Amino acid sequence: MIKKLRIKLIAASMISLLSVLLIIEGIAGVLNYRNIVSEADRILTLLEDNGGRFPRMEPNGNMGDLGQRSPEIPYESRYFSVLLDGSGNVVMADTGKIARIDTSDAIDYAKEVWANGKERGFIGEYRYAVSSEESNVRIVFLDCGRSLNTFYNFIFTAVGVSVIGLLAVLILMIFLSAHIVKPFLENYEKQKRFVTDAGHEIKTPLTIIDADAEVLKMDFGENEWVNDIQNQTKRMAELTNSLILLSRMEEERTKQLMTEFSLSDVVEETVGTFQTLAKTQDKLLESKILPMISLKGDEMAIRRLAAILLDNAVKYADDNGKIMVTLEKKKKRIYFTVFNTTEEISKKQTEHLFDRFYRTDTSRNSETGGYGLGLSIAAATVEAHKGKIQASTEDEKSLAVTVTFPLAT
Numbered sequence: 001m002i003k004k005l006r007i008k009l010i011a012a013s014m015i016s017l018l019s020v021l022l023i024i025e026g027i028a029g030v031l032n033y034r035n036i037v038s039e040a041d042r043i044l045t046l047l048e049d050n051g052g053r054f055p056r057m058e059p060n061g062n063m064g065d066l067g068q069r070s071p072e073i074p075y076e077s078r079y080f081s082v083l084l085d086g087s088g089n090v091v092m093a094d095t096g097k098i099a100r101i102d103t104s105d106a107i108d109y110a111k112e113v114w115a116n117g118k119e120r121g122f123i124g125e126y127r128y129a130v131s132s133e134e135s136n137v138r139i140v141f142l143d144c145g146r147s148l149n150t151f152y153n154f155i156f157t158a159v160g161v162s163v164i165g166l167l168a169v170l171i172l173m174i175f176l177s178a179h180i181v182k183p184f185l186e187n188y189e190k191q192k193r194f195v196t197d198a199g200h201e202i203k204t205p206l207t208i209i210d211a212d213a214e215v216l217k218m219d220f221g222e223n224e225w226v227n228d229i230q231n232q233t234k235r236m237a238e239l240t241n242s243l244i245l246l247s248r249m250e251e252e253r254t255k256q257l258m259t260e261f262s263l264s265d266v267v268e269e270t271v272g273t274f275q276t277l278a279k280t281q282d283k284l285l286e287s288k289i290l291p292m293i294s295l296k297g298d299e300m301a302i303r304r305l306a307a308i309l310l311d312n313a314v315k316y317a318d319d320n321g322k323i324m325v326t327l328e329k330k331k332k333r334i335y336f337t338v339f340n341t342t343e344e345i346s347k348k349q350t351e352h353l354f355d356r357f358y359r360t361d362t363s364r365n366s367e368t369g370g371y372g373l374g375l376s377i378a379a380a381t382v383e384a385h386k387g388k389i390q391a392s393t394e395d396e397k398s399l400a401v402t403v404t405f406p407l408a409t
Contacts, residue, residue, distance in 0.1 A: 006181050010173045011253045017169055020080045029155055036147045037127070041120065043077060044129040047140045047406075051133070052081030078143035082110035083136050096301055098143060110139050136200050193220045206237050263295040263302065263405075267327050267336065270306040274314055287325040293334060295405055297385045306336075309401055313340035326334055334405040341398045350391040350399070354379040375401075 046054065054074040078098040083091040093106045101109075109123055112250050114137075119130045131138050158322040194217045210233045217226050271287045278285035295302065313323045338358040356376045375391075378401075382389040387405040394400075 006177045009177050013173050025158045032151050036151060040127040040142050040144050044140055044142055047117055048129055048131040052138055052140050080104050080106050081138055081140040083138050085136055088114045113139050145235045202240050206233055209233050258297055260294050260296045264289055264291050264293045266303055267306055270310055271325050275308045278314050283321050285323045289327040290329060293329055301381050305378050308378045309338040312374055313338050318343045332407050336403040337400055339400045345393050345399055346396055347393055350393055353391045
């Protein structure tokens with residue numbers, strides 16, 4: 001549980017940081033790109049208004065709509081224009097202000113723009129603008145290669161720095177998370193020790209109470225009060241044993257004896273032990289078990305798992321209900337499913353079935369003697385064997401608990 005908490009803490013931190021970085025870089029990237037387009041469009045507008053050329057610089061340093069700009073702009077800008085008639089035929093092409101484009105290339109670009117019908121846009125790294133000149137159409141192209149390369153370099157640099165930053169934060173979080181969850185780990189360990197120690201302390205007086213009840217029964221004969229004492233003592237002992245078992249499983253998860261055994265035989269034997277109980281309650285117990293399926297794990301723990309699932313199914317199956325146990329192998333996974341019909345269970349309830357002390361029907365569980373710990377023990381057993389367990393209902397009138405194990409290798 002603490003390990004999962006630590007992983008969630010690291011994941012939440014990394015996702016939050018990644019989201020912030022993406023938002024910042026996205027905004028910065030959009031603003032930079034819009035600035036490039038805006039600057040290019042200003043220059044193109046000036047070129048359109050002057051027949052595809054820059055106007056002469058005014059004495060005050062202004063140049064048309066560009067306002068106060070560097071007087072080097074006409075010399076730094078690389079551009080060309082093509083004049084077309086109303087039918088799209090080339091009238092003239094001016095490539096005197098760009099060395100990398102010849103007349104043939106300029107005409108090809110102009111025809112492409114004429115075909116797409118847009119007034120402004122990009123073709124490669126050239127920003128273009130279409131304007132009318134009397135009966136002709138002029139298309140002016142501005143080379144934005146340097147600006148776009150600067151923009152792309154910014155993006156690549158930002159992404160690179162972000163990746164390095166994320167890796168650095170990830171390393172820090174791996175170390176820091178251990179200190180962050182340390183108080184929770186200590187409290188959790190104290191709780192487990194308390195449950196184990198308290199359970200052992202409670203077992204002694206329960207044994208004495210049960211022995212005293214036996215003496216009273218021998219001296220004064222059976223009566224409802226003595227029987228009730230013994231029944232409640234037995235239930236309390238079962239609850240204590242379940243709590244100790246669950247706590248011990250969590251404490252000694254890495255100490256389990258893992259050996260390869262026949263899971264098919266274990267399930268089949270467990271089904272056999274519950275056949276009589278199911279018949280006495282007028283419930284149909286069937287099984288479909290694929291033979292020769294082996295599992296590497298703690299055989300006693302798996303037997304207990306199978307017994308818990310079958311006990312739960314028999315207890316809570318409805319009157320004249322059906323219980324179906326299946327064991328099959330698909331690809332590299334083993335699927336162990338216990339299905340039973342029931343009076344009513346919602347999909348929301350299935351999400352909490354493996355929580356400690358959770359009971360779908362308090363009154364009914366009191367009658368059956370359940371404490372809501374059986375499926376918690378089952379879940380802990382499955383987790384210790386690196387498997388998965390889930391409960392599902394399709395019609396809210398049946399319950400299927402499916403356990404998935406990796407195949408023994």
